Amino acid sequence: MRHWPLALLGLIWAINGHCSDGAYLFDAAGCLGCHTAKDGQPLAGGRPFETPYGTFYSPNISPDPETGIGRWSKDEFIRALKHGGAPDGSAYFPVFPYPSYRLLSDADAGALFDHLMTRKPHRRQNREHDLPWWLARWMMKPWQWFLLDEPAPPPSDPTLSRGRYLVDALGHCGECHTPRDWAGLADRGRYLAGTRQGPEGEKVPNITPDRNDGLGRWDGDDLEYFLESGALPDGDYTGSLMAEVVDNTTSRLTPGDRRAMVDYLRSLEAIPGP
Amino acid sequence: MKTFLSLITSVLLAISANTQASEAENYIKYRQAMMKAIGGHMGAASQIVRGKVAADGDLLMHALALAELNRNLTRLFPEGSDFGETKAKEEIWDQWAKFEQAAADAKQATADFAAAAGGGEPSQIANAFKAVGKSCKGCHKDFRQKDD
Numbered sequence: 001m002r003h004w005p006l007a008l009l010g011l012i013w014a015i016n017g018h019c020s021d022g023a024y025l026f027d028a029a030g031c032l033g034c035h036t037a038k039d040g041q042p043l044a045g046g047r048p049f050e051t052p053y054g055t056f057y058s059p060n061i062s063p064d065p066e067t068g069i070g071r072w073s074k075d076e077f078i079r080a081l082k083h084g085g086a087p088d089g090s091a092y093f094p095v096f097p098y099p100s101y102r103l104l105s106d107a108d109a110g111a112l113f114d115h116l117m118t119r120k121p122h123r124r125q126n127r128e129h130d131l132p133w134w135l136a137r138w139m140m141k142p143w144q145w146f147l148l149d150e151p152a153p154p155p156s157d158p159t160l161s162r163g164r165y166l167v168d169a170l171g172h173c174g175e176c177h178t179p180r181d182w183a184g185l186a187d188r189g190r191y192l193a194g195t196r197q198g199p200e201g202e203k204v205p206n207i208t209p210d211r212n213d214g215l216g217r218w219d220g221d222d223l224e225y226f227l228e229s230g231a232l233p234d235g236d237y238t239g240s241l242m243a244e245v246v247d248n249t250t251s252r253l254t255p256g257d258r259r260a261m262v263d264y265l266r267s268l269e270a271i272p273g274p
Numbered sequence: 275m276k277t278f279l280s281l282i283t284s285v286l287l288a289i290s291a292n293t294q295a296s297e298a299e300n301y302i303k304y305r306q307a308m309m310k311a312i313g314g315h316m317g318a319a320s321q322i323v324r325g326k327v328a329a330d331g332d333l334l335m336h337a338l339a340l341a342e343l344n345r346n347l348t349r350l351f352p353e354g355s356d357f358g359e360t361k362a363k364e365e366i367w368d369q370w371a372k373f374e375q376a377a378a379d380a381k382q383a384t385a386d387f388a389a390a391a392g393g394g395e396p397s398q399i400a401n402a403f404k405a406v407g408k409s410c411k412g413c414h415k416d417f418r419q420k421d422d
Contacts, residue, residue, distance in 0.1 A: 202419070202420040203420055221324075221326075225320075225324065229404065229407050229408075229411070230407065230410075230411040231316070231320060231407050231411075233317065234313060234317050235312075235313035235314055235315070235316035235317025235318070235319075235320065236313045236316075236317075237316075237407060237410035237411040237414050238411060238414065239411065239413075239414025239415050239417075239418040239419075239420070240414065240415060240418065240419065240420050241420075243411045243412075243414055243415035244415060246411065247411075247415070
């Protein structure tokens with residue numbers, strides 16, 4: 001019985017969910033999909049992203065000290081994730097969704113770092129991006145200074161605010177579901193209204209509540225069920241990139257978080273198109 | 275004579291290429307209709323399994339239909355049917371063994387669902403239905419293009 005204070009502490013720790021916080025955030029932030037190549041080691045990077053700005057290859061974010069982020073400090077990680085700044089002082093291309101991740105709290109970004117450090121290190125040298133002649137990494141500094149605008153403030157309602165955090169900060173849904181303008185920035189006026197030219201040349205659907213082009217005719221239950229299972233209301237199942245998102249992220253969220261995402265999406269302005 | 279023969283040959287070749295192309299088109303139409311049938315039964319079964327409608331008596335019919343429709347999915351994808359109006363990815367034929375496995379998973383999952391629907395507990399039915407959905411999504415993830 002001498003150990004009861006320790007047991008009590010352990011119990012409080014477990015109830016608070018501290019052991020799973022980082023793992024849950026890791027799923028909610030969808031790190032795995034982009035940072036794992038087809039048939040590659042988890043988080044060792046190398047997945048190609050063909051974009052109008054060239055082909056980018058995701059880096060190794062496993063804790064390997066030589067080729068991954070094993071030597072990074074937590075502060076360096078938070079700066080990279082939220083501000084797009086590499087430890088060597090250069091700036092990342094926004095194919096890395098820091099314009100979304102900058103909405104994360106420092107505590108959550110730090111928990112993500114702690115979780116990544118518990119993953120298995122894999123040795124895989126990063127591959128240089130294939131850029132068009134007019135694009136270079138140094139341009140990303142002025143891009144961040146002059147073009148990247150301030151994010152919109154969160155809604156005041158706590159459920160909607162949680163939903164917004166899951167949709168915008170963690171889920172970074174807008175990276176695919178919002179079209180980009182000439183400078184590669186999310187087009188604010190068409191927030192989550194879909195695009196004909198999404199990743200891998202695929203059409204990305206409008207997820208605003210527009211009745212004709214968006215989710216206006218879906219009921220809330222169907223949307224939650226979609227995020228859980230990938231099932232569309234007509235009995236079809238989603239495929240391709242969204243099936244990855246369902247597998248890696250939305251099916252792993254708590255029902256309460258899925259409901260918050262749906263409530264937030266249904267609170268948005270309906271935009272027709274694309 | 276030589277010209278005549280080569281003319282005949284090219285006409286015959288054109289006819290056979292045309293037949294092959296239209297045969298591929300026929301298979302594409304056939305499998306799209308089959309997939310719609312599967313989707314129809316999945317959508318209906320989902321409404322019942324999730325308790326949205328009181329049609330429990332029909333669940334077994336949908337489950338049996340799904341098991342029959344998924345019995346041999348690979349025959350819907352003959353070689354050469356990747357041209358034309360199809361969302362089937364080339365990966366189906368490039369990674370045929372993987373595709374066969376996905377089809378076998380769908381067959382197993384729908385057979386299990388039919389068995390559960392024929393007198394299983396509600397939780398068993400729900401889990402079996404979930405497994406069917408997982409196999410649909412798994413195959414669409416690797417082998418189906420998005421709409422364009």
